Amino acid sequence: MTDQAYNFAYLDEQTKRMIRRALLKALAIPGYQVPFASREMPMPYGWGTGGVQVTAACLTPDDRLKVIDQGADDTTNAVSIRRFFQRTAAVETTERTADATVIQTRHRIPEQPLAEGQVLVYQVPIPEPLRFLEPRENETRKMHELEEYGLMHVKLYEDIARHGEIATAYAYPVRVEGRYVMDPSPIPKFDNPKLAGNPAIQLFGAGREARIYALPPYSDVVSLDFEDHPFTASKADHACDLCGAGSSYLDEVITDDRGSRMFVCSDTDFCASRQAQGHRGRLSPQGATP
């Protein structure tokens, strides 16, 4: 079978139509989880089947696609999804955040601020923020319906009681437009402030759970907290060892078995473009000038 045997962007038009209807509904009710008829995709659940379906429904032949996994353009998940759409949709791809019109992401929001007209598609493993507090799905739906979100604070209370601070570091629950409590997918809480007032459209797809939710541009998004334990966006207290950036989210990399480690930007495009501009970090090769 040749690649031309596929419809544009793999999914058939009726399926894309169904997903677009769910997307429109999700955008109309920010933070509300819209059920959709999730399809089997040629990849395992947990690899971004929800995000891929949303991206497929959004892509047009004129789009330029960027795919990141934990901020990186060159990891297995990102490479394989990017190649999937190159083959099935023949769209242009890019690694530069500013050039992309559609960005599919797993677990990060790019460091470079997004602009109007861009679409950010998140891969979501578990869309229900109340899941581990209340296992009954009919009950969590009722809680969303009636805005009974006290239980979410019980989780934060438990964090403080056990660790002295809110120890939840990723998938930090947010409240959207003063209404729905939403799981922002497992992005680090460092990225939570970027959810709010973002000019880009943010779409969340959960394939296994068959749910889509969304944040329209410039949505009001508030991270939940206590009055005396306010939300803080945390990151490793270092600068990037390659580009010297002090304000980006960092990955910690073990470099040998004697305790040496380095911190590098998790956003590879951000790090590479800073290095191209001549920024240097602690472990940058000496004498190498751009």
Place this chain on the structure above:
Amino acid sequence: MTLMQNAITAAPLLSVQGLTKRYGPRIGCADVGFDLYPGEVLGIVGESGSGKSTLLSCLAGHQRPDQGRILFDGADVLGFSEAERRRLLRGDWAYVHQNPRDGLRMGVSAGGNVGERLMAVGARNYAAIRESATDWLGRVEIAADRIDDRPSAFSGGMQQRLQIARNLVTGPRLVFMDEPTGGLDVSVQARLLDLLRGLVRDLGLSVVIVTHDLAVVRLLADRLMVMKSGRVVETGLTDQVLDDPQHAYTQLLVSSVLQV
């Protein structure tokens, strides 16, 4: 007697009329009616299958009765929307389950369990929530250093006391109790009853308590309702009903109690 004065002057807190619940052709409870005044404890006794649990779950909104009216503070509870009903359940009302595991979150610390109702009604200050959790654990005789332990590390009696603290923390006006001492050994039962009696008197709670244990109602209840086959067969002041039972079934019930 202050209770009697209350009963005369105040309007009933809970007024039930003609409450009927059928399970198909069978009767759960039929044509039950009573008034509960502020600060009053009403005991409902009867053997297994007499409809007392059905009655309680209808009253507490866990089941919908087929007929009848339930007025709380003058408002028709059965006409409430789901949102209003649930607000009542986590604010003015409280429900103590027979099995504390049904009423507690076993994966959440004792402090979190007590704090949940506070957070559900909008408390967002950690220190304040923690303070009232500590205070309530003290009131139900749980040591303050157990506040971060999970209920699964507690004994049955402690779990039941924790459940009571969790229910009373928001200052409910009406408490439903379903066999609160069931499954506890007698010495723990006695302490729990003592504690409950103190709390009821201090806080002026109105309580509907369902039990098959006549000793429990003797200690706690002001008034008694005896049920058999889904119907109320006798009502009256507790001592009056227990000391001078009129209905044949009540006489049987009272004479069945083992004297040690």
